[in-house]
Amino acid sequence: MRRKAVAAALAVGVVLSFLPVYQSQAWWSNGHRLMTTEAIKLIPDPEWRQFFEHYAYFLNETCVWPDSIYKAEDPMEEPRHYYDLEIPPEKRTYRDGVLPQAVHNYTMAMVEALKRGDWFEALALAGRVAHYVEDAHQPYHATVNYNPMDKHGLADSLVEKHWSELTLDLSASIEPIDNLTQFAFEIIVDSNQKVARLNATLIGDPNDPSDDREWSDDLRDLISEQASRAIVAVARVWWTAITLAGVEPPDLSQSYSISVDLAAPDRAKTRLLAEATVLDGLEIPLDAEVTWTFGQDSGEARRADVGLYKIRIDSEVLQKYAGQTVTLTVKATKEGYGTAEASAQVYVEPLEIPTPQPSGPSLELKWVALIAIVVVAAVVVILLLRRR
Numbered sequence: 001m002r003r004k005a006v007a008a009a010l011a012v013g014v015v016l017s018f019l020p021v022y023q024s025q026a027w028w029s030n031g032h033r034l035m036t037t038e039a040i041k042l043i044p045d046p047e048w049r050q051f052f053e054h055y056a057y058f059l060n061e062t063c064v065w066p067d068s069i070y071k072a073e074d075p076m077e078e079p080r081h082y083y084d085l086e087i088p089p090e091k092r093t094y095r096d097g098v099l100p101q102a103v104h105n106y107t108m109a110m111v112e113a114l115k116r117g118d119w120f121e122a123l124a125l126a127g128r129v130a131h132y133v134e135d136a137h138q139p140y141h142a143t144v145n146y147n148p149m150d151k152h153g154l155a156d157s158l159v160e161k162h163w164s165e166l167t168l169d170l171s172a173s174i175e176p177i178d179n180l181t182q183f184a185f186e187i188i189v190d191s192n193q194k195v196a197r198l199n200a201t202l203i204g205d206p207n208d209p210s211d212d213r214e215w216s217d218d219l220r221d222l223i224s225e226q227a228s229r230a231i232v233a234v235a236r237v238w239w240t241a242i243t244l245a246g247v248e249p250p251d252l253s254q255s256y257s258i259s260v261d262l263a264a265p266d267r268a269k270t271r272l273l274a275e276a277t278v279l280d281g282l283e284i285p286l287d288a289e290v291t292w293t294f295g296q297d298s299g300e301a302r303r304a305d306v307g308l309y310k311i312r313i314d315s316e317v318l319q320k321y322a323g324q325t326v327t328l329t330v331k332a333t334k335e336g337y338g339t340a341e342a343s344a345q346v347y348v349e350p351l352e353i354p355t356p357q358p359s360g361p362s363l364e365l366k367w368v369a370l371i372a373i374v375v376v377a378a379v380v381v382i383l384l385l386r387r388r
């Protein structure tokens with residue numbers, strides 16, 4: 001069941017990855033990935049740090065799922081990414097932002113997943129809370145004036161675009177957090193206080209459209225500070241979840257096995273589309289070399305996302321097997337993990353044989369033409385007779 005859910009989640013992601021980048025995705029995808037990867041290094045416990053490092057490739061996907069998958073799946077998702085601080089508590093609605101509550105709720109869900117030993121869910125939630133915590137450090141995610149002079153998108157891009165120029169200070173100690181909602185709320189307050197500074201560095205003189213300051217020393221300092229604070233905050237939130245769960249990380253040696261799940265239709269005619277999900281021994285999506293065979297034919301599957309592969313067999317190959325039931329087999333191989341196979345039976349429907357068209361006009365058409373000629377001739381004769 002869970003594999004199906006993984007495949008479904010990944011499939012949505014794949015579809016969305018073809019859509020143009022939506023500008024209000026804070027910190028862009030790589031900004032989130034870069035900060036999340038840094039946060040892993042700050043986890044105090046060496047064994048847990050090793051677990052997160054082992055799955056850094058997967059966290060790099062799950063930390064962008066809130067933008068790439070959840071927003072499309074759930075109309076309630078968007079307000080989890082911001083908090084309009086200026087709206088007073090008595091007037092607030094869900095649409096004014098619920099970021100601090102989301103940090104609390106999904107961190108607590110991560111605690112439960114860790115306790116259950118559901119490592120897929122734990123890593124999905126670790127990525128999810130990392131995303132919200134990182135968004136909280138984008139000042140425009142903490143204010144009603146979230147898009148001054150249309151600069152929101154530009155601010156979102158800064159971590160990704162200028163990562164190598166940032167000076168990170170990650171010296172803060174990684175302590176568990178007592179009150180996660182309050183913790184996230186305090187981040188929002190701090191970010192909100194930086195809106196004016198961000199405006200001033202990004203916009204310059206608002207009355208002068210040519211005073212465009214896309215990047216500056218002050219902006220570099222501000223973004224360095226926000227990225228550093230975000231990385232430390234993510235590590236602290238994760239560490240809080242780990243501490244509250246009070247469990248040991250899984251034995252990573254169990255991860256080094258491979259399984260593949262194949263979803264294929266039972267019939268195909270002009271095109272066969274199938275999907276293979278590759279998982280490791282702890283049921284975490286894994287990239288591998290994935291090939292397929294279909295009767296005497298074979299090919300390579302196309303990677304669509306982490307652990308998700310697409311198989312496409314076109315009519316030309318398919319119709320060689322018209323009227324037969326053929327075995328489609330996928331084989332996934334990864335060094336250190338081994339090899340796995342899955343198969344499905346597919347009946348190839350023959351294409352309709354087109355009925356040969358008679359070379360000349362059909363009999364019916366001939367009669368219509370004949371009648372038309374007779375009618376025209378009759379009209380001409382009547383007209384000629386009238387003239388006289």
Ligand SMILES: [Zn+2]
Nearest residue numbers: 026067081135
């Ligand atoms: Zn976001």
